[in-house]
Amino acid sequence: xxxxxxxxxxxxxxxxxxxxxxxxxxxxxxxxxxxxxxxxxxxxxxxxxxxxxxxxxxxxxxxxxxxxxxxxxxxxxxxxxxxxxxxxxxxxxxxxxxxxxxxxxxxxxxxxxxxxxxxxxxxxxxxxxxxxxxxxxxxxxxxxxxxxxxxxxxxxxxxxxxxxxxxxxxxxxxxxxxxxxxxxxxxxxxxxxxxxxxxxxxxxxxxxxxxxxxxxxxxxxxxxxxxxxxxxxxxxxxxxxxxxxxxxxxxxxxxxxxxxxxxxxxxxxxxxxxxxxxxxxxxxxxxxxxxxxxxxxxxxxxxxxxxxxxxxxxxxxxxxxxxxxxxxxxxxxxxxxxxxxxxx
Amino acid sequence: xxxxxxxxxxxxxxxxxxxxxxxxxxxxxxxxxxxxxxxxxxxxxxxxxxxxxxxxxxxxxxxxxxxxxxxxxxxxxxxxxxxxxxxxxxxxxxxxxxxx
Numbered sequence: 212x213x214x215x216x217x218x219x220x221x222x223x224x225x226x227x228x229x230x231x232x233x234x235x236x237x238x239x240x241x242x243x244x245x246x247x248x249x250x251x252x253x254x255x256x257x258x259x260x261x262x263x264x265x266x267x268x269x270x271x272x273x274x275x276x277x278x279x280x281x282x283x284x285x286x287x288x289x290x291x292x293x294x295x296x297x298x299x300x301x302x303x304x305x306x307x308x309x310x311x312x313x314x315x316x317x318x319x320x321x322x323x324x325x326x327x328x329x330x331x332x333x334x335x336x337x338x339x340x341x342x343x344x345x346x347x348x349x350x351x352x353x354x355x356x357x358x359x360x361x362x363x364x365x366x367x368x369x370x371x372x373x374x375x376x377x378x379x380x381x382x383x384x385x386x387x388x389x390x391x392x393x394x395x396x397x398x399x400x401x402x403x404x405x406x407x408x409x410x411x412x413x414x415x416x417x418x419x420x421x422x423x424x425x426x427x428x429x430x431x432x433x434x435x436x437x438x439x440x441x442x443x444x445x446x447x448x449x450x451x452x453x454x455x456x457x458x459x460x461x462x463x464x465x466x467x468x469x470x471x472x473x474x475x476x477x478x479x480x481x482x483x484x485x486x487x488x489x490x491x492x493x494x495x496x497x498x499x500x501x502x503x504x505x506x507x508x509x510x511x512x513x514x515x516x517x518x519x520x521x522x523x524x525x526x527x528x529x530x531x532x533x534x535x536x537x538x539x540x541x542x543x544x545x546x547x548x549x550x551x552x553x554x555x
Numbered sequence: 556x557x558x559x560x561x562x563x564x565x566x567x568x569x570x571x572x573x574x575x576x577x578x579x580x581x582x583x584x585x586x587x588x589x590x591x592x593x594x595x596x597x598x599x600x601x602x603x604x605x606x607x608x609x610x611x612x613x614x615x616x617x618x619x620x621x622x623x624x625x626x627x628x629x630x631x632x633x634x635x636x637x638x639x640x641x642x643x644x645x646x647x648x649x650x651x652x653x654x655x
Contacts, residue, residue, distance in 0.1 A: 237569065289606060293568035447570060451640035452609045458643040460611045 221311070222320035224251055229324025229346065229521060232336040240338035244520035245300060252303040259310040263539035267492060267530065268309070274478075274485045275302055278443040281478055285442025286449040294444025294477075297518075301527050308531020314500075317528060318353040321521075322362035325350055325369050332372045337521070344373030345510055346521040348381055349503055353525065356499045381510040385502045425468050425513070427456035432472050440479030449476075466515035473515070489530075496536050503529045567606075574613055577603040581616035584623075593620050604633075611641035 231247050233239040278298055285291040311317075325347050328335025337343035347370035354363045370378055383405050391398040411417075435441060435453040442449075446467060451459040467473035475483045493504050507516055507526045516522035566572050577599045584592035600617050607613055614637040621630035 237572070286609065287606065289568050289573065290570065296568075448607065448609060451611055454640075455642055458641070458645075460615065460641045460644040460646055463611070 218313075218316040220255070221316040222323075224255065225317045225320030225524075226324045227320075228524060229321050230327055230336050232338065240336065240342070241520055245297060248300050248304060248520060248524065249296075252300065252307055256303060256307050256310065259307075262306075262309045262535070263537075264541055265309075265534045265537035266540060267489065267534040267537060268305075269540055270485055270489045270492065271302060271305055274482065274489070275299070277478055277481055277485065281440055281442045281482075283442075284439065286445040286452075287442075287447075290448050291442050291444040298443070301523055304524055305527040305531040305534075308528035309534045311528075311532055312535075314353065314528065314532055315357050315359065318350060318357060318359060319362060321346070321350045321525070322354055322359070322366050326365040329365065329368050332368065333374055335369065339519075340373040341375040341377060341514055342519050342521065344370055344375035344378035345381070345507075345514065345516045345519065346525065347373065348378045348506055348510075349522060349525040352385055352503045352506055353500075353529070356502065375514070377510045377514040380513065381506040384509040385506040388505045389502055424457070424462075428464055428467060429469060429472055431456055432467050432469075432476050435476055436479075438480050440475070440477050440482055443477050445477055446473055466518055468513060468515060470511035470515060470517040473517075493530055493533055496533055498533055498536060500529045500533050504533075570607065570610075574603055574607060574610065577613060578616070581620060585616065585619055590623070593623050596620055597624060597626075609636070609640050611637060611644065614640060615646060 228244055228247055231240075231243045233243045236243055275298060278295055282288065282291050282295070308314075325335075325343070328337060328343055333340040333343070335343050337346065347366050351363055351366050351370055354360075354366070370382070383401075387398055387401050387405070390401055431450065431454040432446075434455070435449060447463065447465045450464060457464070467476060471483065471486065474486050490504070490508055494501055503525065507522065510516050510522075516526070577596065580592065580596035580599050583589070584596045596616075597620055600613065600620060603613055604610075604617060614633050617633040618630050618637055621627075621633060
């Protein structure tokens with residue numbers, strides 16, 4: 212396969228991911244996307260050359276191993292197996308990202324797909340407006356990094372009109388990080404402006420709905436923390452047992468709306484350490500892709516992008532791509548593939 | 556009901572698919588005040604509670620149906636679990652009155 216052909220395949224791969232929605236299917240906006248990733252990613256991985264095994268691969272593998280072990284003490288085995296399957300899909304996307312030399316076609320495909328969602332805002336083909344907003348923001352940052360200016364314009368309405376506060380905070384964090392590298396004085400001024408804006412919105416009680424519920428949820432989740440965690444994917448099953456502040460008969464959360472808290476809840480101290488190590492290792496690099504990682508990590512403090520197929524796809528693909536900057540942990544792997552993609 | 560059971564059998568990884576048959580049967584039994592449906596719903600509910608033992612959505616009907624059928628001991632056990640998992644629910648006060 213030639214480079215041009217591969218780029219077209221990758222664009223279609225990400226394009227279909229961003230438009231897949233089957234209304235008659237249960238959870239038609241998320242399950243169909245997980246299925247698409249599960250079916251197509253292994254084929255792409257097999258078609259590309261083998262890559263080196265880096266420190267990031269090792270941390271990811273440990274996280275996967277710990278998640279598997281946590282099946283032994285989980286609250287609900289069925290939920291845990293489902294979460295583990297999704298984690299394996301995410302791991303595949305990471306491996307694919309580490310094999311790709313250029314992510315431009317991926318972001319072009321995503322931009323075209325998200326543009327289609329503009330016809331039915333605020334949620335479009337993502338059903339959930341936060342899910343659309345998060346995917347749109349990460350795509351915009353990716354397009355910005357790769358200088359694909361013309362594709363940014365049609366994606367912007369999806370990010371703005373989704374009305375997600377997490378998206379705004381994620382964008383501002385990436386902007387501050389970018390400005391910090393260029394001019395620290397302007398970055399500090401920006402931080403002061405953002406903090407005053409946040410304080411004003413709290414004082415005037417504008418846009419602060421559901422914050423109390425989230426804090427209640429986090430407080431209840433803290434009570435459930437244990438050294439080994441409650442098992443991967445157990446948040447939904449175990450939360451009512453520990454909850455004191457939320458009427459679980461009216462509202463039973465599936466996600467903690469803070470991915471670090473959820474990882475601590477499910478996989479325990481080691482899971483949290485591995486997740487933080489993974490993130491900090493990624494942020495050490497000087498590549499521009501780190502702004503996507505920053506935006507994702509900030510949004511993950513108020514929402515659950517790690518559990519949504521498109522946003523976690525962008526994050527892990529970029530993380531995998533960034534792992535190319537790291538040295539191989541072991542000796543170089545021999546390449547023995549039948550299909551080679553020279554120059555890709 | 557057959558389709559609800561099939562959904563549970565073929566895709567047990569989704570919570571809603573797992574509990575839908577027991578919830579619908581319980582609703583039938585409670586809303587119609589029917590002993591016949593209550594007896595049918597009981598094994599389905601108990602089976603669902605083996606996997607989702609901390610679901611207040613299942614524990615609530617489990618208390619009512621067990622109490623209705625005459626399994627007072629089981630009803631009280633499920634009530635204690637319900638109390639643990641739905642501490643803030645108004646439904647708790649209602650059931651407390653019924654059990655007393």
